Amino acid sequence: MKKQSVSSKKGEIEFRKKLFQQQVEKKSFLNNEFNAEEIEKILNNRIKKTIEQMIMLKESGVCLSPFVEIGAERCQRALAMRNDLNAIGAAVDISFDMLKSCDYYMRVFSKSEAPLRICCDANSLPFRSDSVPFVFCYQTLHHFPDLTPIVKEIHRILSPGGHFFFDEEPYKKVFHVNLYKGKSIYSKESLRASKTKKVFDFFFAEKSCNEVDHGIIENEEIAIAVWRQALNSFQEKNVKLQSIKNISSELFNPKHYMAFLLAYLFGGNISGTCRKAGSSIKSEISILDAIICPLCIENGRESKIDQENPWFSCSECGNKFPIIDGVVFLFSHKKFEELYPDIFIKVIRK
Template identity: 35%
Template sequence: MKYQTINNKIAEVMFRQKISKQQLSSTTALPNERTYKESAKELRNRVKRTINDFQDLEKRGIKFNYYFEIGSEYCERPMALEKKFKIKGLASDISLSSLLAASDFAKKLKFETVPKRIVCDAYCLPFRNNSLPFIFCYQTLHHFPDPKPIINEIYRVLAPGGYFFFDEEPVKQILNIPLWRRPTCLRPWEKILKYIGILPFISRIGKTEVDHGILEEVFTLKTWQKALQVFEKAEVTIKPFPFGPQSTVSKSDNVNWLKPKLSTYLLVTCWGGGIRALCQKKGYRIKSNIVNPLEKYTCPVCQTNKKNENIPYLNKSIDNKNYLCSLCKTRFPIISGIPIILPIKEMKIYG
């Protein structure tokens, strides 16, 4: 399995510092990336899609008391969940600047409250085994070289009977000669290539991110299948881009179970597409009176050395400026109410 490097993580943090400043003001630090108005429009669209997704989950009888999101960025999706569905949870990201900017974006999106937030590493989530009832992420897994280690970690902390939901992840387009990376906002000549229909075959998205050292990956269906193999149940939907027949596949005992119908497969192969999945861990459903597991964090340092149920919970210092581990004595700072709970190696990102 492949893993992000520390340099990839530092690049993500530095890039998010720049883009959040640009999207909260009239300054242009990153040309061809979204401006203040463009980012507001995109965030509103994300909120609408999220509400639609969770209304669909609700109709299917999938209910949970608490959520945990990985890669929350500005926390627009948790804000929508807490307002629309009256559920509480925790938004996470490795970028402190993005989480801090959530308060400003809440005003922009007309949300009254900001969710509880935490800086953590998706490779080492600060929770005990079998503790979280519902985990989700959007547009996140493709920033890692391999989704399998992240999904394995999600499975570890997910409670028996708990769910993991993800959406808006790319599927690798086979008929593509990546001559260059294009930015989020197309340049004039790229718009012409898009109009005549050849842009998706000769370029890939993510120029600004990759230039900063961030990973922008696309995975084959085989890679997605291997990553999801850890779950006992999984319902996967493959969506061609920009249009075409979708195909939904349920996980089976068959080794090669992730096989969409032929029309979907051909379109995804030619044009590319996206993948979403709802996965469930084996076991009994979470009872409605469960104690909120998101109020207690475990030490990622001790977790790395010894993954078991007996890792102590972190204690908050008397001055509320740190979380403390009673076992290894590591301190984890709290900045503007947001705890930074990272493994030792990643702590240097924040000094």
């Protein structure tokens, strides 16, 4: 199992700090990145889509609360969960600046209630095993060299019978020739490209992404077999491959083999809902009861932590975890110092 390196984690943190400066503080740094107005339009569309999808999931019997969103970034989807769908939960990300930007986006999108915001590492989620009924993520699983350890963590924290929903993730294109370098996928230029250009790029452009220039992983090469293996531990799996035009297929037990073959060859996006075996969902549990001490996790213990502002503290090991600008830092001290040395020195080593 390949794990995300410390330098990739730092790349995520540093790049998103610059995004905060550009899109929230309105200082211009990154030429090919969206400005405040442009990103807010995009986020507004993401909110609408999330609400539609979550309503559909709820109607199909998925319990949406309490939830954990992995890679929540600016928290706009968790804000929609809390304010439009009455679901309570936690927005998790490794980037403090993105979680901090939630306050700003609450004002922009007129949302009054914030989710619990946790700055932590998805490789080691500070949640009790078998505790959370609903975990979801968008555009996040491909930020890891191997999605398997992340999905394993998600499966661990889900309550028996709980659901995991994911969307907007890529899967590998088998039929693809790199004839030229494409424009960055999330750039303004790529969004402006004509339809024909987009189809041509799909088959012949070498993928490039702004984020990669900042040391971030953009893993577009996750093969169908890897997706299958990573999700296999779930009892029920409803996972869709969406390729070019109208080509789509189920990942597990496809009904039409030709559609599956074409979807396999051409690559595209993957999304789905998976259910963990069992049936003991406790929607009445508080998300605060599910969070545990990141230091005790390393010693194999799942110890509850309690909020005593401006800290969360562990009664087992006595360690404290700061809440800064509304964001709780739940890393082991070693990881905290490695990823956020300035904050660590100021608040823990002072």
